[in-house]
Amino acid sequence: MEPVDLAVTALHGSVGDPALNSMNFLNEVAQHYPDAVSLAAGRPYEEFFDSALLHTHLDRFRRHLAEEVGLDRAGVDRTLLQYGRTKGIVHHLIARHLDVDEGLTVDPESIVVTVGCQEAMFLVLRALRTGPADVLLAVAPTYVGLTGAARLVDLPVHPVAGGPDGVDLTDLRAAVRRARAGGLRPRGCYVMPDFANPSGVSMDTTQRRRLLDLAAEEDVLLIEDNPYGLFPADGTDRRPTLKALDTARRVVYLGSFAKTVLPGARVGYVLADQRVGEADGAVVPLADHLAKIKSMVTVNTSPISQAVIGGALLAHDCSLVAANVRERAAYARNLRHLVDGLTRRFPAGGPVSWTVPAGGFFVVVSVPFAVDDALLHRSAREYGVLWTPMAHFYDAGTPVDALRLSVSAVTPESIDVGLDRLAALVTDTMAAGVTPQCQGSGTVRVP
């Protein structure tokens, strides 16, 4: 036995939580099997990266600071190179983007630019969690980054059924009432109305309005996460965000530039226009309080990273729709290719089924056996294909008979190779007999 200096039980409970290990685990598997085709990673396609553009974007943002904001040379340098404004330096450009692309008129002061959307989640949950009675509701299956962030602030996550409409409103109402009847305080409900990760499901506009109505009736905040909304499949129109339909400041909106500009910049934001009444009678946007928390976590988001994002926004008159024409086409093509490929490899009405999302990166494949991390290892080692066990997106630790495929980091050719390998794994696993976990009723069917 190696000598130990600290027991894990002497550390915050989150460090031993599977949710916090999920991303590391999946990255490690990918690193361990570099030759495997990855239908696991929800990363943008790397061929789109162009490091020469970093300088172009930086220069453009510098010109913007000088010519449009009116800073002198020292002011431009200070803005880019010095410690900076906690709420960020590209908030006004993000506000313009929301106007141009989402029809949303927002006060830039309601925006906090964060270190990725991940930090935005943390700030919001930290602010909302006031005591042990607080809970968060989240549509299940849930993005593991949200579950992990909730763990960091000791905020239990209560699942709400997703279903084919993106959120089961009856279940949401019941979950709110059940929590309150038990003396708990639902602080909000986390939703992803557009091409959700991992389910791929979207809400139609009627469902979005109903969700807003229900949130008003039950007096709960909605936390809308929208990293994939700019990637509808062919022939699919984009729908209004919940925030664009929200007339009562009931929605806190989370944004990410990871999929639409560059994940390495690590820039995201939170739009929090909720009015907070202060002890002295003043009223300030929730964003101001989130900024206070941020000032003690990351101080400010790297201004150099923000400048790159700012320059990229300026290059397209702040339209990320315009900036992502090529990306949208490629992801839509891949999604179509993946779904067609599944149809060719697995007979209709058979034991294997899959979702057909209207956009985004993810397809969920349901299989007649439990899918766990051990199977992923075997898939990588013996078949050369990676995917994500859906169990990572549920909190219960129950075996789930489904896996998530992602189309973002691959080509049609590698999708073909990956699907051939996946089909072989599925055929062999089925031939070997149904795994014990699957025989009981404990296995979760997805979606």
Ligand SMILES: Cc1ncc(COP(=O)(O)O)c(C=O)c1O
């Ligand atoms: C649903 C969802 N929210 C947030 C994020 C994280 O975004 P960021 O890279 O900006 O932290 C991701 C990344 O995969 C995601 O899928």
